[in-house]
Amino acid sequence: MMALRAATTILLWALAAPAVQAAGFGPPEGTLPVYALPVAVPPGALSPLLSASLFREESGTGAARAYYLGAGVAGSRLQIPDSPGATAWKVVPATDCARLEQVPTALLHTPSVQAVPVQQNPLPMECAAAFEGSCTSRDGALRITTVFEGRRRAARVGGGFFGTEGTIDTTFYTGVRTLSIEHLPSRLVLRMQERLNNTNGYSAPQTAIRYLPELQRLLLLGASEAHGMPQAHCVALPPP
Numbered sequence: 229m230m231a232l233r234a235a236t237t238i239l240l241w242a243l244a245a246p247a248v249q250a251a252g253f254g255p256p257e258g259t260l261p262v263y264a265l266p267v268a269v270p271p272g273a274l275s276p277l278l279s280a281s282l283f284r285e286e287s288g289t290g291a292a293r294a295y296y297l298g299a300g301v302a303g304s305r306l307q308i309p310d311s312p313g314a315t316a317w318k319v320v321p322a323t324d325c326a327r328l329e330q331v332p333t334a335l336l337h338t339p340s341v342q343a344v345p346v347q348q349n350p351l352p353m354e355c356a357a358a359f360e361g362s363c364t365s366r367d368g369a370l371r372i373t374t375v376f377e378g379r380r381r382a383a384r385v386g387g388g389f390f391g392t393e394g395t396i397d398t399t400f401y402t403g404v405r406t407l408s409i410e411h412l413p414s415r416l417v418l419r420m421q422e423r424l425n426n427t428n429g430y431s432a433p434q435t436a437i438r439y440l441p442e443l444q445r446l447l448l449l450g451a452s453e454a455h456g457m458p459q460a461h462c463v464a465l466p467p468p
Contacts, residue, residue, distance in 0.1 A: 252453035265460035274299035277450035325462035378403010
């Protein structure tokens, strides 16, 4: 199952009127411990910060599940070849948080390693997808909330690719969107902010936030940007 682009920018491409694209969320800050997550992508290879599926290895020994990321990897369920430049990465817990260790893509085609279906994803797909809203992880440990403070301007603009197919309603925003990730048992919080300037586009990083409850880790894979480049971070969650 191929994932969507990690930090999607929602934009009404059908509008002919010019719109400034969203700047993306800034670096995470708050009371939850967050660490940079180095990712060394080989030349010509696909990066897990732009598009990645979550895979999970079921252990028959009672050990903690192993998690993997596949960029351009179809997996064993789909009888299709991997994309050119496909890469696979194992999430390895570390003393501070975690590291990504590149592994052969063939590992993600073994029967014991399966792509995590939407219905079993630790975070529901609506998390961090809408302009504003709130959701809770399936285990009840995390709450993700997005709020906006600023001005809203309703407008009617030309529809269709060339703006000649009638008019449609849209809203332009000027202000700050704040995405908060709260660990409910400890009340520790992480926040990222996105500044909007008269735009109808915004970031929706739902597939860039990966919650791994068995490892007590949260990965932010391109959910934030710095100087126009996607960033990777690891959040070490307090023990249960």
